[in-house]
Amino acid sequence: MAGLARRVWPVTLAAFVLFVVYEAIKTLMFPRMSVVVSHVITVLVVALLTFIVSRYALARYGEALAEIERQTQMSEETNRLLIGVLATMREGVLIVDRDLHIILYNDAARRIVKLPADDAAPHLRITESPRRLIDATRDPLINQTFRRALDEHAAVEARVEMAEIGSRSYQLNVAPLSRTLAVGVFFDITELERLERVRREFFANLSHELRTPLTAILAYSETLLDGAIDDREHNVRFLEKLHKHAARMSEMISDISDLSAIESGKVSLDPRPVRLRAVLNDVLVLAEARRGRTGVTVNVTVPDELMVKADRTRLEQILYNLIDNAIKFNRPAGGVTISAEQQNGRAAIHVEDTGVGIAAQDLPRVFERLYRADKSRSRRTEGTGLGLAIVKHLVQAHGGEITVRSELGCGSRFTFTLPLAASPASPAELPR
Numbered sequence: 001m002a003g004l005a006r007r008v009w010p011v012t013l014a015a016f017v018l019f020v021v022y023e024a025i026k027t028l029m030f031p032r033m034s035v036v037v038s039h040v041i042t043v044l045v046v047a048l049l050t051f052i053v054s055r056y057a058l059a060r061y062g063e064a065l066a067e068i069e070r071q072t073q074m075s076e077e078t079n080r081l082l083i084g085v086l087a088t089m090r091e092g093v094l095i096v097d098r099d100l101h102i103i104l105y106n107d108a109a110r111r112i113v114k115l116p117a118d119d120a121a122p123h124l125r126i127t128e129s130p131r132r133l134i135d136a137t138r139d140p141l142i143n144q145t146f147r148r149a150l151d152e153h154a155a156v157e158a159r160v161e162m163a164e165i166g167s168r169s170y171q172l173n174v175a176p177l178s179r180t181l182a183v184g185v186f187f188d189i190t191e192l193e194r195l196e197r198v199r200r201e202f203f204a205n206l207s208h209e210l211r212t213p214l215t216a217i218l219a220y221s222e223t224l225l226d227g228a229i230d231d232r233e234h235n236v237r238f239l240e241k242l243h244k245h246a247a248r249m250s251e252m253i254s255d256i257s258d259l260s261a262i263e264s265g266k267v268s269l270d271p272r273p274v275r276l277r278a279v280l281n282d283v284l285v286l287a288e289a290r291r292g293r294t295g296v297t298v299n300v301t302v303p304d305e306l307m308v309k310a311d312r313t314r315l316e317q318i319l320y321n322l323i324d325n326a327i328k329f330n331r332p333a334g335g336v337t338i339s340a341e342q343q344n345g346r347a348a349i350h351v352e353d354t355g356v357g358i359a360a361q362d363l364p365r366v367f368e369r370l371y372r373a374d375k376s377r378s379r380r381t382e383g384t385g386l387g388l389a390i391v392k393h394l395v396q397a398h399g400g401e402i403t404v405r406s407e408l409g410c411g412s413r414f415t416f417t418l419p420l421a422a423s424p425a426s427p428a429e430l431p432r
């Protein structure tokens with residue numbers, strides 16, 4: 001368009017020169033031509049020229065308009081794509097100007113810093129009356145990071161913690177977009193850091209758990225080697241201790257390899273319709289050894305006909321671990337109740353006890369590997385701290401979920417769900 005406009009002057013000049021030449025030739029070649037005829041010819045020539053020039057100009061004008069339309073469409077398409085990408089990103093994106101005024105942000109950013117929500121608008125907001133970053137977040141580190149990126153014209157990183165939104169941690173990367181704009185991206189690293197902490201604690205706990213029996217094994221074997229082997233009064237007792245600690249290590253190592261096999265999906269399940277009550281009866285026989293003389297009573301209120309779809313051996317393992325804990329962490333002469341019901345098209349199985357309970361701060365962590373809630377009590381009771389981690393993975397591998405409710409000093413209630421299997425038509429068909 002600008003090109004066309006610039007050509008107006010040369011075209012006008014050329015038309016003027018052409019007209020002068022035309023008038024000169026006409027006067028020289030036809031000196032006797034009447035004024036009327038001369039005017040008529042001139043008008044015809046001008047009309048013809050005007051027609052040619054305007055056709056040319058209009059054609060060019062049309063082309064230019066089509067090009068503008070194409071470019072507008074392209075940039076609208078690019079904008080739509082950009083908005084779509086930004087809006088669906090899990091990372092918070094904030095663009096600020098030189099004065100640290102927020103000029104654009106996505107939905108995820110709105111959840112991290114204080115920015116207005118407008119449900120009718122798309123999930124990306126270009127602020128018309130920009131608000132200051134300092135008003136959206138009082139965190140000085142966030143403000144400093146954006147300031148530094150703009151001043152130094154370089155990418156800057158920071159780790160920020162947002163206590164107001166449930167103690168979440170973010171990795172903030174700010175990069176300059178131009179001399180006057182900077183874009184900041186907030187990556188949520190809360191889960192990553194939690195996993196890293198769980199991993200660190202797992203190895204710390206593991207070495208602690210293995211060191212205890214190992215130290216005992218070394219001590220007893222050294223005592224035996226130092227002559228106690230001939231001490232008829234004590235040698236058998238020492239050997240029994242050696243055996244007990246070695247067995248504990250072996251149990252732990254087999255639990256760890258079991259857990260890692262389940263976690264990595266190497267354990268293949270064979271889910272079939274099984275009668276919950278029948279599995280439970282077998283598990284209760286095994287748990288009898290633990291119940292022993294504790295005086296703990298076990299009540300079962302599981303409907304006889306309740307069928308679940310599960311791998312029988314793994315279901316036994318799940319139930320055994322939960323019932324074993326319910327007896328182990330109970331008070332003398334306490335109670336354990338096992339019940340089950342249909343809930344939202346699934347079977348919900350509850351193992352409830354009147355035991356020591358679990359403190360609120362420990363509850364979210366009892367399913368972690370090697371996590372033991374009450375350290376002093378748990379150390380005294382047998383166990384590896386791996387049981388519940390195994391149970392959780394096995395329940396999940398069956399497509400179920402496990403939850404726990406507990407009150408310190410009153411007891412705990414573990415609930416897990418399993419898919420239901422169709423009940424047989426008659427009791428005679430019940431699998432044993």
Ligand code: ADP
Binds near residue numbers: 383389412
């Ligand atoms: P373990 O029983 O071998 O210590 P688990 O993984 O089965 O390991 O349990 C982890 C921790 O959770 C236990 O050490 C205990 O502190 C707590 N816990 C589990 N079940 C119960 C329960 N029924 N009552 C009280 N605390 C429990």
